[in-house]
Amino acid sequence: MVSIYVHQNGETTRADTIDPAWLKAGSPVTIWVDLSAPTPEEGRLLADVFHFHPLAIEDALSAIHHPKIEAYGGYLYLILHGIDFQQEDHWFATRDVDFFLGPNYLVTVHDGRSRSIAGVQQVCDKHDRALAEGPAALMHRIIDSMVDNYRPEIEALEEHMNGLEDLAILGYKPDLVRDILALKRDLASLRRVVIPQRDAVGRLARREFAAISDELTYRFRDVYDHLVRLADEATLLQDRVTGILEAHLSTISNRLNMVVKVLTVMSTIFLPLTVLTGMWGMNVPLPRFPGGEAVQFWWVAGGMVAIAGSMLAMFRHNNWL
Amino acid sequence: MVSIYVHQNGETTRADTIDPAWLKAGSPVTIWVDLSAPTPEEGRLLADVFHFHPLAIEDALSAIHHPKIEAYGGYLYLILHGIDFQQEDHWFATRDVDFFLGPNYLVTVHDGRSRSIAGVQQVCDKHDRALAEGPAALMHRIIDSMVDNYRPEIEALEEHMNGLEDLAILGYKPDLVRDILALKRDLASLRRVVIPQRDAVGRLARREFAAISDELTYRFRDVYDHLVRLADEATLLQDRVTGILEAHLSTISNRLNMVVKVLTVMSTIFLPLTVLTGMWGMNVPLPRFPGGEAVQFWWVAGGMVAIAGSMLAMFRHNNWL
Amino acid sequence: MVSIYVHQNGETTRADTIDPAWLKAGSPVTIWVDLSAPTPEEGRLLADVFHFHPLAIEDALSAIHHPKIEAYGGYLYLILHGIDFQQEDHWFATRDVDFFLGPNYLVTVHDGRSRSIAGVQQVCDKHDRALAEGPAALMHRIIDSMVDNYRPEIEALEEHMNGLEDLAILGYKPDLVRDILALKRDLASLRRVVIPQRDAVGRLARREFAAISDELTYRFRDVYDHLVRLADEATLLQDRVTGILEAHLSTISNRLNMVVKVLTVMSTIFLPLTVLTGMWGMNVPLPRFPGGEAVQFWWVAGGMVAIAGSMLAMFRHNNWL
Amino acid sequence: MVSIYVHQNGETTRADTIDPAWLKAGSPVTIWVDLSAPTPEEGRLLADVFHFHPLAIEDALSAIHHPKIEAYGGYLYLILHGIDFQQEDHWFATRDVDFFLGPNYLVTVHDGRSRSIAGVQQVCDKHDRALAEGPAALMHRIIDSMVDNYRPEIEALEEHMNGLEDLAILGYKPDLVRDILALKRDLASLRRVVIPQRDAVGRLARREFAAISDELTYRFRDVYDHLVRLADEATLLQDRVTGILEAHLSTISNRLNMVVKVLTVMSTIFLPLTVLTGMWGMNVPLPRFPGGEAVQFWWVAGGMVAIAGSMLAMFRHNNWL
């Protein structure tokens, strides 16, 4: 679907087609063209009306691409990633939004599920000001919203990781390793997206491009700071996942120690007693304890209790129990 | 085998020998000479006709070389690696293709198994346009195809790794460690090839060489992006292999825990029972349970069942079973 | 709460409001405005009186921010972190103090718990000299005090880590892993704060900003050196925590060895004895030892002691006991 | 021993002493002076005839030095390492060769065991051309040969590592860890030598020094490529050694699992049987099985076989055997 916003004489209106006059040099009009999950037909607009480079168009219309920024003659081409809600076997996913920023136009291409674009469109529908500051300010507004959407996801992940840490240390969950591996993989993907994104926005913030005014530089520096923190946190979270795996291994070892201790205590107590009963069961005349026939059993049983008790005392003394 | 393509007056034809006039400065002819598994005789062409540097020729005719790009006076010398199908004890292999790029010629040297060269030759046989854009565009076409061939191999590897991860976590496969080590080694080799390759193509994309026009720079930037992603993915896959090994070790430890638990439960239940039967087997008068001679056995057997049952209950309470 | 210090004609006094004349270019007055846990009303001062950039104001009034330094037209904006006393489940926390440094003014914003600001305010209340050297020297004084406060916390942590190391090696503490993970996380946070802080102060020390005189450069170099050491120590402490975890795992393994040795020694001694008593308990005629009926028992018992003794001797010979 | 080669009027001859006239500026003579395990007397030549810097001479005459390249006024001083055959408890060793490269002379200092120097001397004895290209080309020839000698050693090491990997995974070798540690140490030493060597030769290849002509730059770039690959391979081999250690640990754990499984299976089968025999051995009247006195034994024995069989079936069902 193609949505066209035109800002002219202080008013923002929707249009159905693009008047080629708007794109001429020195045109006083600001336009924003949004291609949401464009059909091949709609995609042709990029080549026929805007004359973007074929390779940039190919990137914009294809699905998976790394964040990057590239200067072509007369316009900037930018790929950034928004974060998406949690899904099946992934903690989160990212999806790319493509920007073409020209002197008086902004073209955005995405798969139709970008919350940030939808939000800015609502603002444009209601207020004239959103487009009044020009296409670069509009792009900043979209990017800022995209980066802000990362925050709650990261916080949810942090929360989840606290739970995982408790599971690893206290309880026992057989498929914890599978969870940890999946989380590790997702965090690696996140870093792989956030770091080039940070670098691309960093270039916007460093006055590298004439299209970005000083005032916008300050604003992009702010977005850049957010991305620096996100990249940092993704690294910290990766380290924590590694720590959780180590804690899990250490918990397994501790449990093994405990189980083997129980085994050893039982064997140490009952193996000698078995020998004792075996001795009094032999077909040879036995030594007699004082007190007559009737109390022989109690002498032996008492000896066995004494042996077991002293062994328990020894274990307790050695801090095993 | 030597294949010679000549583009002249808008037409591409095959030739049997190279007319030295074609190589003169300002010649309007574009030629592509492909040496496929050249005999020593055919290899002499590089020195006799093109007068390339002896060391570059030596590199081109020898088997193993790292990707690199080098500027000699009047021509560029480039080594890149194509990826090869899976073989015996390796997941994949790479084989080098050498390029000499001059003002109006391209010379390629390979071992005759390059799918990309074969594909571009078919295009040249059918269409005149392939050579019309000059030798640098032709080189881009070959390199682009070589890099595209990496993608399906990487995806197959990713698929395989999912299976390996399941094996490491759930099932038990004695020679899993051997598989993991082999995979680790292959991924290290892949990175060792892809990273210098990425850097060599990156230099083509950064206008470092006069032979590459602005338009071609955009195209090589696209190839460069693909190589950046490949290098990234090779690193991610290496991290995943490490994670799989850790998961495998953790699974082994978990299984040991389980086995030792069974041993401990059995010993804890049956060792005391052995002592009990031993006591009633001793050659001393035993205490009698009420109910007469006939039910003594059932008293003892009942006591044993009671002990075993209470121990099982205790284990269940402690979450061992 | 807003505190205003005015240095005029060699005297420092407190003021209730800011005279706009003070902020004019070439004004001979030096002022320090401290916003301690400002109400939204008080925060408006930053925009209304000082006309700082909206994004810098937003950063200053929000809670969590990474250390950084930014030059705006006419003033520097700086975020640094002070360290806070130990709390609940964290070893320490950091809280940010924001600085706006103009030609003749310093504005500080914090949450009201900064010991360093409180200390410098006491100096300003008593002595005129604190503000006499200008706002940059005042800022150095505050930053120096903030960085000095890190030292005792780090030393307490080092002390604590010695204890943890002993626990990991000698004793046994079930939730040691939890402690180690928490400590690891806190140290990672510390490094994440100290390293950008070091870099921000490093830029102050490298004459990058005209507002910092040569003499102040020397002073900031001193603060920078402290931060270099703190960053270094945070890294060393992180390595030690990893070492402690490894030591803990090795201790667990050693203990398991010991427990299993006890089990093996007991089984090796008593299992053969059980068989021996079993043999003399069989319902078949037994071979007789010399010496008559009465000493048969002692022969068997003696044999059992001999077997047990020789096994103990063998274990001792193999260094197991 | 001092060997002096003089190239004059297209002819290379050996000389016994150095004519000071040869070393004058603009001298048409090329000379190569090789000091093989020089006596202190012979070493004085470096100071008395060539007037090299005392510290460079001290480095050249002492045993152990890192590869490096240094420009002194009028000459280059270069330390490189050749690789040596396998010895006692090391897989290989490196020994340094020192080069002084002046406008028309090359001085080499080594301990007399350099195969590369010996080889180039044989060439010089037979052919005039070796010295005809000047001292820098001669130096390249020696260095090229030194670097080529690394290749077979690395390949032998790779072969050996394959064997080690098999031992770690399949067989059991008690002192494998000792072998792995020694190998790890040697590989670390190798990298420590190869990396500065690569950087020193890289500087020769980058036209940093006027003494190296364009043509020689190409040749040193070739040597540099070899060293890049060696450094790469040393890193890969180090990673493989780490992988072998991990495989060894995993093999140990797997074996422990197997041993403990045997123990658990034996205990699980025989402990209940012991209790059973104990019950029928008690001094209390037993329940009778049908079929008369004579078949009581077979009932019990049959029950025992049934119990053992069902347990084995259960283990097999759980994939333990």
Next chain:
Amino acid sequence: MVSIYVHQNGETTRADTIDPAWLKAGSPVTIWVDLSAPTPEEGRLLADVFHFHPLAIEDALSAIHHPKIEAYGGYLYLILHGIDFQQEDHWFATRDVDFFLGPNYLVTVHDGRSRSIAGVQQVCDKHDRALAEGPAALMHRIIDSMVDNYRPEIEALEEHMNGLEDLAILGYKPDLVRDILALKRDLASLRRVVIPQRDAVGRLARREFAAISDELTYRFRDVYDHLVRLADEATLLQDRVTGILEAHLSTISNRLNMVVKVLTVMSTIFLPLTVLTGMWGMNVPLPRFPGGEAVQFWWVAGGMVAIAGSMLAMFRHNNWL
């Protein structure tokens, strides 16, 4: 204690006080002032006579500081660390020596235990030449001696590490982990001192400071090379310590395997025998072996020996013994 050496008219003498005329610009006198464990009174000399910067003086008189080099107007301030003999629970310690290098003076400050300073003082007492080359050459002489003192300590450490490696692999030492952790910590401290030291001397060697002549640059390059090797070796030793810990863990696991094997062998042999003796001890009529009452025992005992023997054979076949 303050020692003052004055070099005037080719002669070096000791002085008791500093004549301010010596410090004037263009003064022909070279002086060396050494403050050994200065009293606060003596320390005031730095401010009163030399007018050094207060922060540099504070650093010089305080105990712990990282190696660094700083240029102040008119003089260099340098902190380096000497290595100290082994002590209690550390393998070595480092202590700082501070240098102030002016146009014609050198001031050194240390805690009185520097062997290098003491040695150079003895040279100055005996020979005039030590001060003749100026203060920078004197500083080089001291630094060279300080760096040389590291070598024997590192070699002793290497020796010690060989012993530790043997202990980790062969023998068994319960507190080995504690030793390893202490060593690891000390090596980290060493690297933390050597690396900034290397960088500080590297700046002296790179002609960054006018006070260092070309000839002295060569000499500092030599010291720099030594420090590069020390830093390298500290890294290698750290890697070896990690390797030793891994070897230790692997040895523990191997020992556990061995112990558990003994347990399993004993149980596997004796548990079936126990059942056998139990069967012949049951109160039921037993099957009879041929040969009459008297040899029944020998049949059973023979069967038991046969079972035990065949099990031992099986274990040997499986390489367990």
